Amino acid sequence: MAVQKTFEEINEKIKKGTAVVVTAEGIIDLVREKGASEAARQVDVVTTATFGTMCSSGVFLNFGHSRPRIKMKRVYLNGVPAYTGIAAVDAYLGATELPESDPENRLHPGRFLYGGGHVIEDLVARRPVKLEASAYGTDCYPRRHIETWITLDDINEAILFNPRNAYQNYNVAVNLSSRTIYTYMGVLKPNLGNAGYATCGQLSPLLNDPYYRTIGIGTRIFLGGGIGYVAWHGTQHNPGVPRSANGLPLTGAGTLAVIGDLKQMKPEWLRGTSFAGYGASLAVGIGIPIPILDEEILLYTTVRDEDILMPVVDYSRAYPENTGEILCHVSYAELRSGKVEFDGKEVPTTPLSSYYKARQIAEILKDWIKSGKFLLTQPVERLPGAESGIVLKGLTEQRNGG
Amino acid sequence: MLVANKVVLRFTPTLVDKPIIYRLVKDYDLVINILKADINPSQEGFVVLEISGDSESYNKGLEYLRSAGVRVEPLSGTIVWNREQCLHCGACTSFCPTGALYLKRPEMEVCFDGSKCIVCQSCLDVCIARAVEVKL
Numbered sequence: 001m002a003v004q005k006t007f008e009e010i011n012e013k014i015k016k017g018t019a020v021v022v023t024a025e026g027i028i029d030l031v032r033e034k035g036a037s038e039a040a041r042q043v044d045v046v047t048t049a050t051f052g053t054m055c056s057s058g059v060f061l062n063f064g065h066s067r068p069r070i071k072m073k074r075v076y077l078n079g080v081p082a083y084t085g086i087a088a089v090d091a092y093l094g095a096t097e098l099p100e101s102d103p104e105n106r107l108h109p110g111r112f113l114y115g116g117g118h119v120i121e122d123l124v125a126r127r128p129v130k131l132e133a134s135a136y137g138t139d140c141y142p143r144r145h146i147e148t149w150i151t152l153d154d155i156n157e158a159i160l161f162n163p164r165n166a167y168q169n170y171n172v173a174v175n176l177s178s179r180t181i182y183t184y185m186g187v188l189k190p191n192l193g194n195a196g197y198a199t200c201g202q203l204s205p206l207l208n209d210p211y212y213r214t215i216g217i218g219t220r221i222f223l224g225g226g227i228g229y230v231a232w233h234g235t236q237h238n239p240g241v242p243r244s245a246n247g248l249p250l251t252g253a254g255t256l257a258v259i260g261d262l263k264q265m266k267p268e269w270l271r272g273t274s275f276a277g278y279g280a281s282l283a284v285g286i287g288i289p290i291p292i293l294d295e296e297i298l299l300y301t302t303v304r305d306e307d308i309l310m311p312v313v314d315y316s317r318a319y320p321e322n323t324g325e326i327l328c329h330v331s332y333a334e335l336r337s338g339k340v341e342f343d344g345k346e347v348p349t350t351p352l353s354s355y356y357k358a359r360q361i362a363e364i365l366k367d368w369i370k371s372g373k374f375l376l377t378q379p380v381e382r383l384p385g386a387e388s389g390i391v392l393k394g395l396t397e398q399r400n401g402g
Numbered sequence: 403m404l405v406a407n408k409v410v411l412r413f414t415p416t417l418v419d420k421p422i423i424y425r426l427v428k429d430y431d432l433v434i435n436i437l438k439a440d441i442n443p444s445q446e447g448f449v450v451l452e453i454s455g456d457s458e459s460y461n462k463g464l465e466y467l468r469s470a471g472v473r474v475e476p477l478s479g480t481i482v483w484n485r486e487q488c489l490h491c492g493a494c495t496s497f498c499p500t501g502a503l504y505l506k507r508p509e510m511e512v513c514f515d516g517s518k519c520i521v522c523q524s525c526l527d528v529c530i531a532r533a534v535e536v537k538l
Contacts (some may be wrong), residue, residue, distance in 0.1 A: 052491070185529060187497070271531060273530040276528065338505065350495040350497075352491055352493055355510040400485070
């Protein structure tokens with residue numbers, strides 16, 4: 001009889017400490033050994049993970065009210081501006097924000113040693129952060145300026161809210177021009193000197209659940225070392241892209257918006273990053289459990305690096321000009337081997353995500369579930385799927401309000 | 403006697419358009435391996451070289467460099483890799499010319515073998531975690 005399990009049944013086993021949990025790597029060998037039906041019967045949860053720079057990340061902060069009160073109009077954290085066009089002492093600090101004093105690319109390539117992502121890392125590491133705020137003053141909020149030091153424990157809330165993380169698949173970046181270029185996909189050497197690539201292949205969450213059958217709004221996840229949730233589909237979620245026969249998208253496709261309590265997180269899994277010539281950002285560690293509700297879900301989790309085809313894009317022209325041109329596809333297995341072949345030329349590959357740390361996250365999440373302290377949540381709503389009709393829009397330039 | 407040394411040559415703006423390295427090869431019969439260079443017209447520049455050859459020619463070659471106004475310094479800096487700071491993405495490993503920074507497979511862990519490092523500093527700008535630094 002075909003295997004059918006429910007979230008409740010799996011959670012009962014987790015509570016009893018009898019749930020069988022394996023990582024997205026472990027499941028591949030297990031299915032090869034035992035076959036899909038037997039593995040689906042035995043295994044309750046497969047843990048997936050990714051660790052890499054995700055620019056669409058940031059944190060909502062509530063600093064608490066000073067005496068007298070201030071309605072902050074400009075806020076700086078270690079010199080990095082935060083957005084304060086919300087309530088008096090609330091702010092949102094984005095991962096790619098830079099101090100106004102940053103030389104940026106005036107001396108190219110800029111180094112971008114400190115930005116929003118680094119402030120978030122400092123907060124998570126419990127290092128004191130300098131808060132400076134100014135205001136115009138009102139009857140109820142008379143104060144015009146404050147300068148003080150805060151730590152993550154001193155403030156009321158710090159909510160990591162990342163509008164777009166965990167891209168299902170991603171571009172492989174190459175440079176066909178004759179000069180070195182500095183991109184968010186790393187430094188790209190001229191004349192196809194290297195190929196930058198991201199995601200964590202067979203460990204990546206959305207490649208293990210390509211049609212979003214189990215990952216949805218409300219899914220409890222590992223986020224930055226703490227517990228978080230899938231809040232929504234991510235921005236630029238584009239599930240309707242062409243897919244290969246195994247259901248895997250052949251370009252970016254699905255994304256997740258995630259949310260979690262920054263106070264639970266650890267600097268090991270949330271790190272500021274600096275891309276020469278590009279900017280600052282934040283590396284985020286995410287782990288997502290996939291409940292094995294049936295054999296089909298299990299089969300999707302057996303995705304292997306060699307099954308994952310990634311689009312190769314020229315970042316010297318096609319990407320900046322937004323032509324949509326894809327040179328070819330290469331498999332994640334080739335990319336992870338350290339070199340790929342294009343037109344008979346051997347090209348070294350430059351990884352940007354950390355497979356090593358993703359593997360650790362998948363193991364940690366596995367331990368959390370096995371120890372009974374992490375229960376699975378059934379999504380309250382599914383993510384828009386391949387059939388949703390979503391078409392990714394570009395930005396067109398209009399004159400005079402169209 | 404044969405010698406082989408790594409040196410850093412620093413050029414003033416007026417020297418960068420002179421064929422200095424050509425002279426080392428042609429007039430002093432030295433074997434030159436350029437490890438790293440940053441030379442721009444009308445600006446200061448540097449070249450990291452491995453120079454090898456007969457010790458007498460080597461000394462004469464260095465004398466020529468100094469007399470031409472090139473500052474010659476032994477390559478003395480070291481690259482420090484901070485394991486705790488490293489994200490183990492491995493980006494640096496595709497830029498490291500000697501395999502001093504490498505990805506251990508199948509673990510996919512970044513490792514550093516200081517004995518292979520030539521302090522070319524290629525890793526500095528490509529490390530997104532600022533986990534490598536040069537100590538002079």
